[in-house]
Amino acid sequence: MNPVSRLRSSSRTPFLQVVKTAVAVVAAVLLCRLVIDGPFPTFAAIAALLVVQPSINQSFVKGLERSAGVVLGVVLATGFHLWLGDAVWVVLVVIVLAILLSWALRLTPTSATQVGISGMLVLTAGVVTPNYSADRILETVIGAVVALVVNALIVPPVLLEPAHLAVARLARDTAAAFERIAIGLTEGWDDDRWHEALLQARALRQQHARAEASLTAAGESLTMNPRGGRHRTILQRDVAVAEHLRVLVTRVTGMTRAIRDNTAPGLRSDPVVGSIATEVARIGADVRALSARVEATRIDAPDGTAALDEGPDPAEAAAPALTAPLRVVRPNSQHWVLIGALLEDIRRVREELLGEDD
CATH class of the missing domain: 1.20.58 (Methane Monooxygenase Hydroxylase; Chain G, domain 1)
Known part of the structure; x- marks a missing residue:
């Protein structure tokens, strides 16, 4: 089998879901720029991209998983930054600990992946402060909530x-x-x-x-x-x-x-x-x-x-x-x-x- 063929799905995602995802990302980013004074709200955009799902129930679950993973990752990264700084080896330690913590807590794959990604992004994005970490968590929550609302209001799917x-x-x-x-x-x-x-x-x-x-x-x-x-x-x-x-x-x-x-x-x-x-x-x-x-x-x-x-x-x-x-x-x-x-x-x-x- 051609390995490239694995990159393509047998069916297309409904175009309406593509539109809703785009609307959710734009709305989440604009809302974060109004609420939070800081760099581009990357966490909000990622949350909106991931939370728009084929059903509202799936969006709600993804939002919870995404938010839980971000909170754990940001808290873990902030603690190690204040303790050991932001050297390269500290980033690697945080990623490894995030993997082990996710395994110990039996987190879902979405939450487990998000713990490590959030920790890495926080440590490599710039100066880390308690306010910075809180803003990243707020971004994620805003992105997830906006995506859930968009998925519910714009013709919620009935399969x-x-x-x-x-x-x-x-x-x-x-x-x-x-x-x-x-x-x-x-x-x-x-x-x-x-x-x-x-x-x-x-x-x-x-x-x-x-x-x-x-x-x-x-x-x-x-x-x-x-x-x-x-x-x-x-x-x-x-x-x-x-x-x-x-x-x-x-x-x-x-x-x-x-x-x-x-x-x-x-x-x-x-x-x-x-x-x-x-x-x-x-x-x-x-x-x-x-x-x-x-x-x-x-x-x-x-x-x-x-x-x-x-x-x-x-x-x-x-x-x-x-x-x-x-x-x-x-x-x-x-x-x-x-x-x-x-x-x-x-x-x-x-x-x-x-x-x-x-």
Whole structure:
């Protein structure tokens, strides 16, 4: 892999966030020049650059981490300067002690890095006095607060739509996986077709992991966000649907693997297998209906708020197509292991869709 390619991200930062970062830096520097009489407020500019994050909650956390690191670094550097002066070896001692102190206090990477950087900047910037150190701390606080305010006032981000679409897509693809099983049992697929179906079913696990990551990011974006409102209700529904889909993804993968490992030429002719195919097709229809209900929930209403359908909760499968559990009076002597496993999986999926207890 080309090392230079690692310098570039697979996706761009939203342009709005770039604008907010620039506004925060300019506002923080100008405000510091009005409040503090001194050199260019470097600490304020750095704080503003780092604190503007994709969500308000992340900005708040970054502001706390940044401020804590600056306070520790400035206090450490000021103390050693008053004690030992500002020789080069003193700067190195302060940096090493900052690293050890951060490790001892179990600081986050942001705070730990900031302790050493702040200490180094204070000792190398010029004459260090208690007033100088206090001004640098004040600069950092101003920069962090300005960045947080800018991020909150200029269209605070809501990352619900990508998560909502990811959940709907996962439900749709899970339904397709069940439908593939029904088609394969009906048509009598060979080993290669079942192997391909298994690969597609296994891919659902990674897709579910990505959907959960999107839901986590959406939750982060709604924390401390004044635009949260009814978006939080939709997020709760999507989280509930994703939890249902986690079980269904596990089941459909297991069913596909069981058939791939135990399929035989005479499997298609077994009458119970035909009934199983019918039930699995109905499962696919129910999961596809679940996907449709998720997609029918509108995220962006004309007034800029979240709009909920008047229908049932998407996490609840209304009027499922599943029939009563199948009964096998005489098990097939050749395929009874596979048939028994599929029947148990159908029972568990049915319980999940109907919300029944095991």
